[in-house]
Amino acid sequence: MSIGGPDWKAVGLGLLEAALLITAAFSFATLFDEWSRWLELFVHFRLQYLVISVLLTFAFLLLRWRGYIFLGIASVGLNAYFVVPWYLPYEQPAAGDTSIRLLHANVFLRNTNPERLVAEVQAFEPDILVMQEVTPGWLQGLGALDKSYPYKVVKAHDSAYGIALYSKHPFESSAIVDSAPLGIPEIIATVTIKGKPLHIVTGHPMHPIGATNFASRNSQLDELAGIAGRTPHPLIVVGDLNVTMWSHYYRSLEAKSGLRNARRGFGIKPSWPIFLPFARIPIDHCLVSADIAVTDFEIGSNIGSDHLPVLVTMSY
16 A cells, blocks of 8 residues: 555456456356356356456466466356357258248337337348237337238237237237246247248246246246247247346256257347446347258347347248
């Protein structure tokens, strides 16, 4: 400590040490996220842990602090193990002759600008449009889409759990079911494209803040896996699932359903929250069966929601 004030160099070095220790602690502790809902809340930031670990390791390399260098390398390696594979080329099934574009958007129930979503839809021209947090007022603002999307399944609600599925193609069947345990609606539908059926399931599990919500989300994820396991292929499960790919509960969803995330080979593509870019995490998902080839996966533009839309191009 220098006379008359703090030693800012020592303070800065101490902050670097603390930052690496905290980042490493969360990186390793969240390997056991199924042990505690509190740990599971922090598993979703693997990309952030990786970026911070790389920066801090580089700083300690410059400082030549060997112990912290080793800790940084260990943290980088662990987080890279979970993050890097999403960016690597992924072997797709052979592309079919039927292509399909899907746009998923959590529109945010307090968003008052449906025109921005309409513009995004008109630019991307999806065959299937899935929306969540759809209120009756929002539906009134989507009239410009009626001509392009004559087939609809809608359960609007003045809460975060309204849901809608719009299609350019006719439905063979469709149903709205109330998921256990809180009765949050899900849509199960089959559309016909060029004479070929495509099965679609969409849901919006509860956010995991609080013990009751956490249990409800996990129960609905398990239910979605069960529905997917009983549904013929080709199959798409899409929605704001309020979970990232690194969670034990997400991995269970993939294992039980036999589906794969359409992000594979295209990167992490974080979608929420739009107002905190560095803290953004991938909780909006499109999962597909093995007979669907994903040819593009992108995140759309700001539609006035706290989520960014997901744009997926596929063939089957």
